[in-house]
Amino acid sequence: MKVILAEHCGFCYGVKRAVELACVCGQSAAAGQAQTLGPIIHNPQMVERLARQGVGVADSLEDIPAGGTVIIRSHGVGPSTYEAAEEKGLALVDATCPHVRKAQQAARQLAGEGYQVVVIGERQHPEVKSIVAWSGKQTIVVESVQEAQELAFFARIGVVVQTTFAGALFQAIVAVLRTKCDEIKVNRTICNATELRQKAAMELAGKVEVMLVVGGKNSSNTTKLARLAEESGCRTYHVETAQELRQHWFNNIDVVGVTAGASTPDWLIEEVMEKMQEFDQEMQETVAKIEKGSIVTGKVIAVHKDEVFVDIGYKAEGIIPLAELAYPVPERAEAAVAVGDVLEVFVVSEETADGNVVLSKVKADHIVAWDKVLAALENKQVLTAKAVEAVKGGLVVSVLGIRGFVPASQLDLKFVEDITVFVGQELELVPIEVDRDKNRIVLSRRAVLQKEREEKEKAVYGSIQAGQVLTGTVSRLAAFGAFVDIGGIDGLIHISDLSWQRVKSPEEVVAVGDQVEVSVLKVDAAAKRISLGLKQIQKDPWFDAAAELPEGAIVKGKVSKIAKFGVFVALRAGLEGLVHISELSDHHITKPEEVVTLGQEVAVKVLGIDTKQKKISLSLSKAQEEKERAEYQDYLSNHSSMGVTIGEKLGHLFKRED
CATH class of the missing domain: 3.40.50.11270 (Rossmann fold)
Structure with missing residues (x-):
């Protein structure tokens, strides 16, 4: 090897x-x-x-x-x-890495020059947090292309990037950011060593049969190396130490590649290389022995309808009957495996009369899978399972080849009326109860969705701020307003912020499923509340309507509300003015009802318009005086011979207004 x-x-x-x-x-x-x-x-x-x-x-x-x-x-x-x-x-x-310090200073300079700083990287990574701390609270962190697409438009954007971020994803995100601003300044602060390490790992994965990635499981750059190796199609194992290596991983393997993350010391890499040499020596010195009940590794060399032939490095070939190939049992063997696949198999019996060894992939999967399920329970890891059957109370699934059960209450964040819709789907689940002795595995999809929602909430609350304009989808309506999905979490548009006009219910303005542009009014991360406004991104029609009312004009309206201090007159839709009680009559009155009634049409004079307070002052008595003055003037024009006597009697109509 x-x-x-x-x-x-x-x-x-x-x-x-x-x-x-x-x-x-x-x-x-x-x-x-x-x-x-x-x-x-x-x-x-x-x-x-x-x-x-x-x-x-x-x-x-x-x-x-x-x-x-x-x-x-x-x-x-x-x-x-x-x-x-x-x-x-x-x-x-x-001991700050010089490349990290360069990113910190670049972000700080961009903020000082007035750019909206965008840091491309993992939001919870300590390096990204340090960069944000140097550039200010207004900094936005973007982890994905989707997050970049959801950003609001800015005049100027300045970009820095986590030093260990993947180069291809960085370029894709920057391409989106260029559409979100008039001007962009990009600082490509990815460390060259990171790119060289990732490129070398991918090239090596294309030449070997198995890849070993050495480094901490909590190391971002190490886990990226493991993911890149897996995505290349090479069987990959991520280990922290040489003690985690298992010899059966390398049965029938000729070439193994080894790489390590940026935080992996040389002595750990040397220990892994030494352990691999020990394995190689042991495999060369030991003649393959097949024992009933053992687990061995083999390569598929032929696939028939009802059985699979496997080379297990023994003098005889191994045979996996269809019933022992997978759970649930496939109709044909080729639906489960293909020639060239490397499998871990359980030895059911030694050589048969035909000279073959009977194997079981189901039993091997069962043994190995139980260890993985127990580890997933301890570490709260997500497993992928296929929904097999809907039964009373929940869903039967196949997880790593073992039968598992998902209670109906654990299928979603909300009640699921018809659980049969999940049958045949691949689901992401976490174990919540495992009992190997009772052959019992209980899993939860709800816990996975809850964690995803919490992560989305953190991302949204960390990236939005009051004043931003976002696009969202109306998710549900209530008597007091409309809820809008703005990237995985709901914000509330209070009914008073739906329209500049008074509305009795949200249905008058929006419907579930509508896509709307909203303004962020308030963000309360502690209370997990986001207040949104729909009317705030529209021009207030009050100002256009008020502009058509010059001071001194006589206009008609309808009494819409009566108060102790006066009456409100609706001049047109969304536009009201106040007639103070002192402007209702030219003589003293004690209450408005002495002069007007609710719904009465009246002519009023515009005394003044306060655009800051959005208030219009009106006068009923002065409008009446104007009317009487006009009528008298008309009368004088037609009856000038009546002289001063009538003028003196009605002269009050022509007194100068203060």
């Missing part, structure tokens, strides 16, 4: 520098006085080794005693952390 180590793997410059600085601190500082602020790198074995050298891990600066030393890890921190460390009197060793 040939083992090939990728050309580029293991510690990058920034990680190596950080670890070396931590080691120096451990040698020079008093016991327990030097601590990293969070794990120095995402590798538990390296963190444990540093702990033995006297370098601990602190969750916050409060955990470090006065006079101690704080080591800033390679992911970096925000400026407030430096200030807090100085105020506490701590010695500070800055």
Whole structure:
């Protein structure tokens, strides 16, 4: 067996520098006085080794005693952390990766130049958090093309990127961001070492039969390497240490590739390479032995309708009967496997009369799968299962070849009336109860959906702010307003913010399924509430209507409401004015009902328009005076011989208004 180590793997410059600085601190500082602020790198074995050298891990600066030393890890921190460390009197060793620092400063400069800063990367990654801390609270983090498509339009966008982010995805996101602004400035702060490591891993995966990816399970760049290797079609195992390796992984395997993440130390890689040499030597020295009840690895060499032939490295070929091939049993063998597939199989019986070995993939899957299911229960990992049958109370599924059960209450976030719609679907589930002795596995889709919703909520609450304009879909209506889906979570448009006109119910303005543009009025992440406005992105028709009413004009309207202090007159749809009680009559009255009734049509004079307060002052008495003055003037024109006597009697109609 040939083992090939990728050309580029293991510690990058920034990680190596950080670890070396931590080691120096451990040698020079008093016991327990030097601590990293969070794990120095995402590798538990390296963190444990540093702990033995006297370098601990602190969750916050409060955990470090006065006079101690704080080591800033390679992911970096925000400026407030430096200030807090100085105020506490701590010695500070800055192990921030130079590439990360470059990204931090680029983001800070963009913010200072007035750009809307967009950081492309994983929102919860400590490096991304440190970049955001340097560029301000208004910074937006984008993880995917979809998130980029959902952004509002900005005049100027400045872009930086997580140093370990995938280059192809970065380019795809930038292409979308270019459509979201008039001007864009892009700082491609991806570390060259990351790209070289990923490229080398993919090239190697195309040349070998099995890939080993060595590094912490919590390391972002290491898990990306494993995913890239898997996506290339190569069988891939992600291990943290050599102790996790299993010899049967490499049965009938000629070439194995090995790579490692940027946070994987050389000594861990060397241990894996040494273990692989031991496996190779053992496989060369040991003659293959087949024992009933053992699990072996083989390669499919022929597929018939009812059976499959497998090369298990033994003098006789292995046969898997159709009933032992998969759960549920397929109609034909080719529906489950193909020539060239590498399988783990259980030895049912040694050589038969025909000279073959009877094997079972179902039993092997069952044994291996139980270990995986138990591990998934412990680590809350998501498993993929196929819905097989709807039964009373829930759904029977096949998970890793084992029968599992999903209660109806765990199928969705809301009640499912017809669970048969899931039959035949691939579902993502998490185990919530596993009992190997009773052959019982209970799983939940609801828990997966709940976590996805929480992650969406975090993403939305972290990316939106008051004043943004978003596009959403009306998801449901209530008496008090409409709920709008804005990327996985609902915001509320209160009925008063649906229209500039008064509406009695939301159905007058929107319907479920409508796509609408809304303005973000308020974001309350703690209470998980987002207030939206529909009318705020439209021009208030009040101003257009009011502009058509010059002061001094006589207009007609209808009394719409009577109050103690006066009456409101509806001049047209959405436009009302107030006639104060003192303007209802030219003589003293005690209540408006002495002059007008609700619904009465009246002529009023426009006294004034306050556009700031959106108020219109009207007068009924002055409109009446205008009417009488006009009638008298007309009368005088036709009866001028009546002289002064009538003029004196009605002269009050021509008094100058104050």
